[in-house]
Amino acid sequence: MAAKWIDNVNRKLDRCQVVQMSGRQALYLIASLPGKTAPDKRHQQRIPLGLKVDDVGSSEKAKKLAFRLEDQLEEGSFKWADWDKDKLRYSTNDDGFLTMDQFRSLAQEAFEIKAARGDYKQPDEYFKVKWQPLLNKLADHRGSVTNEWIQVFLNTQTQSNKQTHASVLSQIVEVQALKRFGLDQKEIQSMGRGYGKSDQKTVVIPSDEELLTAIDGVRVPHWHWMCAMLFVYGLRDREVADCHFGTHPSSNGNLLELDVRQSKTGRRVAYPLEGTEQWIKDLDLINIKRPTNAKGQEYGYTKHLVQAAAQALTSNKKDGRGYHRRPKLNFKLYTFRHAYALRGDALGYSIEDMASSMGHTARQHEDTYKQWLGDRQRRARGDRMMSRLSDG
Secondary structure, three states: OOOHHHHHHHOOOOOEEEEEOOOOOEEEEEEEEEOOOOOOOEEEEEEEEEEEOOOOOHHHHHHHHHHHHHHHHHHOOOOHHHHOHHHHHHHOOOOOOEEHHHHHHHHHHHHHHHHHOOOOOOHHHHHHHHHHHHHHHHOOOOOEEOHHHHHHHHHOOOHHHHHHHHHHHHHHHHHOOHHHHOOOHHHHHHHOOOOOOOOOOOOOOOOHHHHHHHHHOOOOHHHHHHHHHHHHHOOOHHHHHHEEEOOOOOOOOOOOOEEEOOOOOOOEEEOOOOOOOHHHHHOOOOOOOOOEOOOOOEOOOOHHHHHHHHHHHOOOOEOOOOOEOOOOOOOOOHHHHHHHHHHHHHOOOOHHHHHHHHOOOHHHHHHHHHHHHHHHHHHHHHHHHHHHHHHO
């Protein structure tokens, strides 16, 4: 005979039921579920909960799982992967949250899942650079993993680490479906953003004329070419190591379109904006001069390229003879990329088109540039109105 609490719980459920098998202590959930090998076919199936009816706390844990299954069936979000025995064991711990040891174990598993499905071109390197530093820091935490704790943890990091760690944490939550523990992927993603108006210092972006003058002052051919590529195509500094004119399958040989083969967001096409194509000729961009080291070897798509460029172009540190270098540029290399984004906005390109060319999402583009876009749009409208007034 089923325990009385089981009947009380089942009266509140429409799509599933808690059952105790006749003559056994074990508890199950039973519902019409998609087949494990044929998801399009549904039939009555059992989910073992790993609980015994007379154990202390079993009633609350079974109730919690039953309502979770009820919600998933109502939302159409049921997946067998969410109901394996290990995840059920984690989800029924006494405080209802993941411990850090459990979370780190799930994080390792999440990375292996993403690597196996080909999300990373160089999984070992990506784990070493992005995931391992985070897991090392998490090892010192002994409490439960909650959104609130993640917020406190991220706020103790540098802005760069904050964004990286938030990205990895949100991937773990997504892959392992940890929403059931109260962890919110979108909320964690938003915790890492640092380009919002409230977070970021206002930065003055030089005009295109000022940037062209700065590029003209860079005399070393390969650094001159690199700066010009960042300026015309809005590239990230590292991307100049593996970009090619007209070779992307979608370009049909159009030499103005740039095939950016290596990027942190994958291969893409970058293009010059209308009215700026003459710069490709004036700056001699088709005649490729990739940055090289003292031995004449190209740097390749590595952080060494970025370090060398920053040292050669923007550093004022002492050189080997003890003299302070005079920076060729009085702004960061990323300023060229920012100028490209604002140029596209002023020319009327959509956020989606600009984000596609620059290799990030429309949401990221809007968040990154919202401190400038409104002012630039307002000025552009004013200029057009003044032009029409003078023409009249």
